Amino acid sequence: MLMRVVIVGNGPGGVELAKGLAGEFEVSIIEGEKLPYYNKPMLSHYIAGFLPEEKLFPLPVDWYGRKGIDLHLGTSALLIDRAKRLLVTSKGEFPYDVLVLATGARAREPVIPGKEHLLTLRTLHDAKKIREKLEKEGEMVILGGGFIALELAGNAAKAGYQVRLVHRRKNLLGLDDELSERIRERMEGIGVEFHLDAKVLRATGEGLKTDRGYMPGRLKVCAYGITPNIELAIKSGIQAGRGVLIDGQFRTSAENVYAIGDCAEHHGTIAGTARGAVEEARSLANILKGGKASYDFFRSAVFKFADLSLAIIGRTRGEGRWLDEEVKVFYEGGKPVGAVVLGNMRRAIELEKSIREGLFPS
Numbered sequence: 192m193l194m195r196v197v198i199v200g201n202g203p204g205g206v207e208l209a210k211g212l213a214g215e216f217e218v219s220i221i222e223g224e225k226l227p228y229y230n231k232p233m234l235s236h237y238i239a240g241f242l243p244e245e246k247l248f249p250l251p252v253d254w255y256g257r258k259g260i261d262l263h264l265g266t267s268a269l270l271i272d273r274a275k276r277l278l279v280t281s282k283g284e285f286p287y288d289v290l291v292l293a294t295g296a297r298a299r300e301p302v303i304p305g306k307e308h309l310l311t312l313r314t315l316h317d318a319k320k321i322r323e324k325l326e327k328e329g330e331m332v333i334l335g336g337g338f339i340a341l342e343l344a345g346n347a348a349k350a351g352y353q354v355r356l357v358h359r360r361k362n363l364l365g366l367d368d369e370l371s372e373r374i375r376e377r378m379e380g381i382g383v384e385f386h387l388d389a390k391v392l393r394a395t396g397e398g399l400k401t402d403r404g405y406m407p408g409r410l411k412v413c414a415y416g417i418t419p420n421i422e423l424a425i426k427s428g429i430q431a432g433r434g435v436l437i438d439g440q441f442r443t444s445a446e447n448v449y450a451i452g453d454c455a456e457h458h459g460t461i462a463g464t465a466r467g468a469v470e471e472a473r474s475l476a477n478i479l480k481g482g483k484a485s486y487d488f489f490r491s492a493v494f495k496f497a498d499l500s501l502a503i504i505g506r507t508r509g510e511g512r513w514l515d516e517e518v519k520v521f522y523e524g525g526k527p528v529g530a531v532v533l534g535n536m537r538r539a540i541e542l543e544k545s546i547r548e549g550l551f552p553s
């Protein structure tokens with residue numbers, strides 16, 4: 192009999208893992224949403240009207256069946272019965288030999304007064320609400336300075352909507368002054384209005400009160416980061432911090448239970464990107480198939496803010512040196528540990544490889 196792998200979550204982590212194991216294991220995916228896999232990084236393109244809804248679904252409907260993956264949509268995982276090796280769900284029990292938590296994350300809830308007047312963005316359902324309101328209002332206020340805030344701002348401004356972005360820090364993406372300034376200038380060029388270093392005090396139906404004055408806007412989207420979905424793990428007695436705690440082989444504190452992607456925390460870091468979730472899934476697939484465990488948890492990501500492509504590779508704080516107009520490399524103790532690349536993504540791939548493999552000159 193084939194080993195039974197049950198995966199909770201049909202996001203990029205869960206899907207990539209199922210793809211890697213299909214054929215060699217009996218694979219099931221349990222997913223709370225009723226929709227098949229869709230592309231979250233493209234949601235802001237959909238909101239701006241650059242992409243029809245059907246293009247958000249990269250896999251044909253019969254993909255799972257053809258791969259032999261048993262997909263259960265609209266099914267919530269409620270508890271892991273570790274003694275009996277059963278996953279208890281809203282639609283029955285699923286026995287497992289290996290269980291993988293790929294439950295991802297949700298948008299972090301704002302805590303400011305009037306938060307009921309703010310929308311957040313994580314799912315297609317959220318995106319539909321935002322798109323509908325944006326078309327009606329013709330303008331949007333975005334709270335936050337991370338990559339989701341910037342993707343949304345860039346695409347909506349490029350589509351001709353009036354966009355204001357309010358961020359409590361003076362820098363974007365947690366980057367240094369120079370890089371943040373470069374990104375801001377490029378985005379101002381396509382019409383995004385920035386209000387940095389501004390604290391939001393209260394939201395109302397008509398706008399926002401900040402410590403730098405009042406800002407009108409009936410549509411307000413809050414992009415304050417993510418909250419990993421760890422409730423299933425905690426209820427099942429599995430250790431979690433901000434995410435489900437994992438070791439270098441993606442093992443949780445429970446035997447035969449693993450975690451990957453946005454729900455998993457390794458040495459204080461969380462993947463936080465589709466790219467990271469997919470890399471972790473590939474590495475776990477390799478481990479479960481008996482391969483060598485060698486994932487380095489090196490964090491990097493590629494984004495597109497309207498027409499500006501940007502790669503953030505490894506650690507990007509501390510001492511940075513520009514190589515030229517588009518690449519800034521960061522060093523710790525004289526050793527290159529990260530880089531930011533503006534524009535040229537082919538260079539970003541080469542640079543990531545050389546920093547990751549320790550081949551970039553000090």
Ligand SMILES: Cc1cc2nc3c(=O)[nH]c(=O)nc-3n(C[C@H](O)[C@H](O)[C@H](O)COP(=O)(O)OP(=O)(O)OC[C@H]3O[C@@H](n4cnc5c(N)ncnc54)[C@H](O)[C@@H]3O)c2cc1C
Pocket residue numbers: 199200201202203204205221222223224231232233234235266267268269293294295296297312313314339342420423451452453454462463464465466467468492493494495
């Ligand atoms: C608007 C937006 C733009 C983004 N842009 C980029 C980008 O440009 N580049 C990039 O790399 N990343 C981007 N990301 C981030 C990326 O989408 C996430 O990091 C990625 O989806 C994480 O994958 P995951 O598989 O870990 O989890 P998720 O994609 O969150 O999937 C987890 C799934 O688990 C399901 N689930 C949770 N709990 C249960 C339960 N108890 N029972 C059943 N099912 C459950 C959820 O319904 C969900 O479908 C973006 C995200 C958003 C929202």
